Amino acid sequence: MTNQQKTSVVQAPNSKKLVRKLILTVIAMFGFGFALVPLYDVFCDITGLNGKTNESAATYQASGIDSSRMIRVQFISRNAQNIPWRFEPMIREVSVHPGERKVIKFYAKNQSTTNMTAQAVPSVSPGIAAAYFQKIECFCFNQQPLKAQEDVEMALQFYVDPELPTDITTLTLSYTLYDVTQAAGS
Amino acid sequence: MTTEVLTEDLSEHNQHHKMTGIKRWLYTTNHKDIGTLYLWFSFIMFLTGGALAMIIRMELFQPGLQIVEPDFFNQLTTVHGLIMVFGAIMPAFTGLANWMLPMMIGAPDMALPRLNNWSFWILPFAFAILIGSFFMESGAPNFGWTFYAPLSTTYSNGSTAFFVFAVHIMGISSIMGAINIVVTIMNLRAPGMTYMKMPLFVWTFFITAYLLIAVMPVLAGVVTMVLTDTYFGTSFFNAAGGGDPVMFQHIFWFFGHPEVYIMILPAFGIVSTTIPTFARKKLFGYSSMVYATASIALLSFIVWAHHMFTTGMPLFGELFFMYCTMLIAVPTGVKVFNWMATMWRGSMTFETPMLFSIAFVILFTIGGFSGLMLALTPVDFQYHDTYFVVAHFHYVLVTGSLFSIYAGAYYWLPKWTGHMYNDVLSKWHFWCSLISVNLLFFPMHFLGLAGMPRRIPDYALQFADFNKWISIGGFAFGLSQLIFLVVVIKCIKGGEKAPAKPWEGAEGLEWTVPSPAPYHTFSTPPKID
Ligand SMILES: [Cu+2]
Numbered sequence: 001m002t003n004q005q006k007t008s009v010v011q012a013p014n015s016k017k018l019v020r021k022l023i024l025t026v027i028a029m030f031g032f033g034f035a036l037v038p039l040y041d042v043f044c045d046i047t048g049l050n051g052k053t054n055e056s057a058a059t060y061q062a063s064g065i066d067s068s069r070m071i072r073v074q075f076i077s078r079n080a081q082n083i084p085w086r087f088e089p090m091i092r093e094v095s096v097h098p099g100e101r102k103v104i105k106f107y108a109k110n111q112s113t114t115n116m117t118a119q120a121v122p123s124v125s126p127g128i129a130a131a132y133f134q135k136i137e138c139f140c141f142n143q144q145p146l147k148a149q150e151d152v153e154m155a156l157q158f159y160v161d162p163e164l165p166t167d168i169t170t171l172t173l174s175y176t177l178y179d180v181t182q183a184a185g186s
Numbered sequence: 187m188t189t190e191v192l193t194e195d196l197s198e199h200n201q202h203h204k205m206t207g208i209k210r211w212l213y214t215t216n217h218k219d220i221g222t223l224y225l226w227f228s229f230i231m232f233l234t235g236g237a238l239a240m241i242i243r244m245e246l247f248q249p250g251l252q253i254v255e256p257d258f259f260n261q262l263t264t265v266h267g268l269i270m271v272f273g274a275i276m277p278a279f280t281g282l283a284n285w286m287l288p289m290m291i292g293a294p295d296m297a298l299p300r301l302n303n304w305s306f307w308i309l310p311f312a313f314a315i316l317i318g319s320f321f322m323e324s325g326a327p328n329f330g331w332t333f334y335a336p337l338s339t340t341y342s343n344g345s346t347a348f349f350v351f352a353v354h355i356m357g358i359s360s361i362m363g364a365i366n367i368v369v370t371i372m373n374l375r376a377p378g379m380t381y382m383k384m385p386l387f388v389w390t391f392f393i394t395a396y397l398l399i400a401v402m403p404v405l406a407g408v409v410t411m412v413l414t415d416t417y418f419g420t421s422f423f424n425a426a427g428g429g430d431p432v433m434f435q436h437i438f439w440f441f442g443h444p445e446v447y448i449m450i451l452p453a454f455g456i457v458s459t460t461i462p463t464f465a466r467k468k469l470f471g472y473s474s475m476v477y478a479t480a481s482i483a484l485l486s487f488i489v490w491a492h493h494m495f496t497t498g499m500p501l502f503g504e505l506f507f508m509y510c511t512m513l514i515a516v517p518t519g520v521k522v523f524n525w526m527a528t529m530w531r532g533s534m535t536f537e538t539p540m541l542f543s544i545a546f547v548i549l550f551t552i553g554g555f556s557g558l559m560l561a562l563t564p565v566d567f568q569y570h571d572t573y574f575v576v577a578h579f580h581y582v583l584v585t586g587s588l589f590s591i592y593a594g595a596y597y598w599l600p601k602w603t604g605h606m607y608n609d610v611l612s613k614w615h616f617w618c619s620l621i622s623v624n625l626l627f628f629p630m631h632f633l634g635l636a637g638m639p640r641r642i643p644d645y646a647l648q649f650a651d652f653n654k655w656i657s658i659g660g661f662a663f664g665l666s667q668l669i670f671l672v673v674v675i676k677c678i679k680g681g682e683k684a685p686a687k688p689w690e691g692a693e694g695l696e697w698t699v700p701s702p703a704p705y706h707t708f709s710t711p712p713k714i715d
Contacts, residue, residue: 033407
């Protein structure tokens, strides 16, 4: 009796199956961790969580200009990790009607003694407005190489979607400039 | 039945345990041996992490920089956190699970004994790597145990690779341990032990094991992303390459919040065992306890962003995570009230395990309340990253998890060693710990409310008095833990002989085998009715 019971307990019949299932769960959850990356982007798109704007050129839709209201659009710039560039908007603030196209310029100068490549990354605050800020043309769509001491004026053409919720009257567009010389070189 | 099991076990014991010395421990697949290894390992790690905390408290004894550089201070807080979470609390629970689960469900061993050996023996290597990085040129990880990008990527001091490798090993170890627990509980229960007859201790480890299986791989994923971002040019968390550092926090806390419950649900299981014993009453509301544990585990997956209120979230998100978090207070409250109802009108006695359990219920509830305060989005903006948070999670993890481990250790020491522990010394351990731990952590609430930020080596003058007392409490608490070491060693070496069931009110299969528990138990499954 003892032996029979012993074997029936120690070699539980579906242990292998169960272990296999659990290992599959582990692998699936490892994959899920990585699936969170694209999921996060989708989620941010919907909620405007991180203030990310469109990453490629938007085509201007002439759905009319809402001349009944004015939106203040402010520009700020920041250098990440002390990249030795001068980088600033040439105008700090503009007022636009929703739907109206506007071109403004940023100034950049490589103040170092080496050739460098930089990438500007935009972010809109409040985040919920990011989906309504449309860039038709932007220096942030491409990397910007500059030789030592070279400078450049970089254009940004944008419009604010007339669908912008009416309680938002001010948008702040912030650019952070990153040094991508190494990544661009390889 | 007991004697029959005993004689059979002894003969088996003598047959295949000729291995001696280190080899016995290296090659062992016996759940009791591995449980012992886990428990000793976790205690050594606890003392190591505690030693780091002592240096932290020395530095913070007065304002100004006294004994360590700020960068080294960051390494201390980081490694202290990592050791205590992954090296002390989690392995201690795994050790208890190894020792007690098979005996509680009437199984001869864990279901996968060789895997069990592996899951323990890779752990020392993980911590050798982690602690070894102190002696490398780069220094140890200095980005906080939460290793937020870009601190751990762009601004890494060069320790990221070692850190990631160590965490991977710890993760693999926990996952293997968890798989073993699930398979053991599902397949090796003695005939007649249905799920709803399992002791609550078994239930909490069962649910915890599922949490581990679900979230440890996510931790493995996020450390892998940190590794490739740092060394292989990917941009998961690097805005310059189209990534987002805030996403790191989302993925990390998707692991991190369930991790919190991985460290507290087993504690619930332990005190749900000890309190009925010393109140001499059945656990009040057994099935509600099971459902409460399960709902806490499920809710833990949808509250992670309460750690991130200040990152700038849409209002809807803040409200969602706030209310979900507060919802967890409901099942937790069910548990606390069930423990109180168990004690209510019980014939209580206050042996050391009971003292630690009662302290657990009261002090863990304080930690729970400060957690509720932190869950309130509007006020979290004031508390975020202050000592209030430090006070909160130390109440939950030290007076919560650690005290429950002590309760469990004192409760089962007679079963493990065959001797009663020294009662006087154990009471000294309890009272010294209780007083010093409150001196250590309670004033941190006030410091946090007054605005002292966490993870800093220096502070403004007005915080000096509180910090002095906190440090004194810290040193006292640290020293008090050495009493426990003495108690355990004395208990192993000798002491009053323990009967099979040293606690009058105890229930459960582990008390049907003699003390010390023979090397093999329940080779013949017991009958449960
Ligand atoms: Cu949390």
